[in-house]
Amino acid sequence: MKRNIFKIFALIFCVSLLMTGCATVSNVKINGKDAYYKDLQYNKGQVLVVGDYLYFGNGYTSSSEEGFDYDDAKKTGYMSRLNLNKTLTFDDKVSDVKKPYSTPKQVEKVNDKKLVGFQNQDMFALGGYIYFASANTHKTSDMKNDYTQVSLFRMKYNGDGLKELVKNSAFKQGEGSTITVQKGSDNNYYYIIVEPAENDTFTIKTLKIGDKIGKIKTIVKDVKSYAIADENSTQKNIIYTTSSEQTQETTAVKAVDFASGKVTDLDNGNAGTTVKFMGRAGDVVFYAYTRKATEPEVYFKDLLSSDNYFNAPLAERFWTASSISNIQKAEDGYIFKTSEGALIYKELTSKAVRLMDSEDFSDILFVEGDYVYTSSSKSIKRISTINREIESILSLDEKELVSGQCGYDGTYIYYFSQILDVEDIENPDDENEEKESDENYYLFRTDKFGNSQLIGKSK
Numbered sequence: 001m002k003r004n005i006f007k008i009f010a011l012i013f014c015v016s017l018l019m020t021g022c023a024t025v026s027n028v029k030i031n032g033k034d035a036y037y038k039d040l041q042y043n044k045g046q047v048l049v050v051g052d053y054l055y056f057g058n059g060y061t062s063s064s065e066e067g068f069d070y071d072d073a074k075k076t077g078y079m080s081r082l083n084l085n086k087t088l089t090f091d092d093k094v095s096d097v098k099k100p101y102s103t104p105k106q107v108e109k110v111n112d113k114k115l116v117g118f119q120n121q122d123m124f125a126l127g128g129y130i131y132f133a134s135a136n137t138h139k140t141s142d143m144k145n146d147y148t149q150v151s152l153f154r155m156k157y158n159g160d161g162l163k164e165l166v167k168n169s170a171f172k173q174g175e176g177s178t179i180t181v182q183k184g185s186d187n188n189y190y191y192i193i194v195e196p197a198e199n200d201t202f203t204i205k206t207l208k209i210g211d212k213i214g215k216i217k218t219i220v221k222d223v224k225s226y227a228i229a230d231e232n233s234t235q236k237n238i239i240y241t242t243s244s245e246q247t248q249e250t251t252a253v254k255a256v257d258f259a260s261g262k263v264t265d266l267d268n269g270n271a272g273t274t275v276k277f278m279g280r281a282g283d284v285v286f287y288a289y290t291r292k293a294t295e296p297e298v299y300f301k302d303l304l305s306s307d308n309y310f311n312a313p314l315a316e317r318f319w320t321a322s323s324i325s326n327i328q329k330a331e332d333g334y335i336f337k338t339s340e341g342a343l344i345y346k347e348l349t350s351k352a353v354r355l356m357d358s359e360d361f362s363d364i365l366f367v368e369g370d371y372v373y374t375s376s377s378k379s380i381k382r383i384s385t386i387n388r389e390i391e392s393i394l395s396l397d398e399k400e401l402v403s404g405q406c407g408y409d410g411t412y413i414y415y416f417s418q419i420l421d422v423e424d425i426e427n428p429d430d431e432n433e434e435k436e437s438d439e440n441y442y443l444f445r446t447d448k449f450g451n452s453q454l455i456g457k458s459k
Contacts, residue, residue: 047407057117136170184259279327363404
């Protein structure tokens, strides 16, 4: 009788697991309590530190690649984690030469239901959850997949509670689009989603997140350009341009509080003039200004100033060209990319300093102190804004890394790359042995001296 009761309980337990899923790893403890963050935790992109653990997309696949297959991509690009406080160990048969290209025993699979490792991933932690984006898998009206759309998800630190936040309402990606998270004027956090729309305009939507999830709200439409507040902004708003009431050719500048949705008119523009925002750092915005037939130049404005004018005669010129991009604060000045692909450092009213040419790098990764970290398909470098000396942190020969997709935990830089054929390293002259090549991209880490290690789990 007891044996039958145990069988019944076991059957009920198994069915419940199939219906609800179960944790594949333990919960994270901080000072003896379950991890919980009142403020957002972020590690510059593709990785996330929660307590002693590093969370990451095990592998990487771009959803814009031709022939992209979501189910195949998530076989390597699922959510994983690694305990940062444990010494990495390997199987006894793994030689010292193979260790940098072999998966440590400490890598744990957290949840393999969604693709986590893909382009422009910005994972973060808030409350008791990890938030992340993934390519949308819902069919369109004609029963096809549109992987230019992105859905938002969250899960608990042990892999439980996976939930799609937008309930089948995915967001369109495209040139100039953005998905970011910022704290609003009400001290709550919001996803800010800027979608491409018709006639080269954008629509801006918000989603309140936290212990309770809000509803998607459209706060402004017909946006021509925009500059979103960052973590250093005191004004928690989005500055944007739209067509002026005067003429379609003239732009007006407005601001919207993304927590309340309140819109404020700033500058209705002068006839025949246009403003186009290039970026924002704190409360300083950068924009290209055009007056009738003149060539546009880049100006800057402190939003805390007493006036709301954006026209050039009352503004400060920053750069004598039509556009700049990737603007970030760096010590006493700002770094940015020119339209030709050069890396520039400049204080607001001082002379510009050329740090790198386009052949030196492809993407700006992050800024730490006076150092700017960059990447290309073959290297990770850094340069000081003070002495302008370029240091090569990592250089790859046989394989490539995915430039621009990284993470940083204060000690290690994380990047996706292909695994070297380690048999070729140990047996370079063995041409007869057939070897299976793995072309997938997995997560690696490197310290600032170029000592790299695979931490993604290979096939």
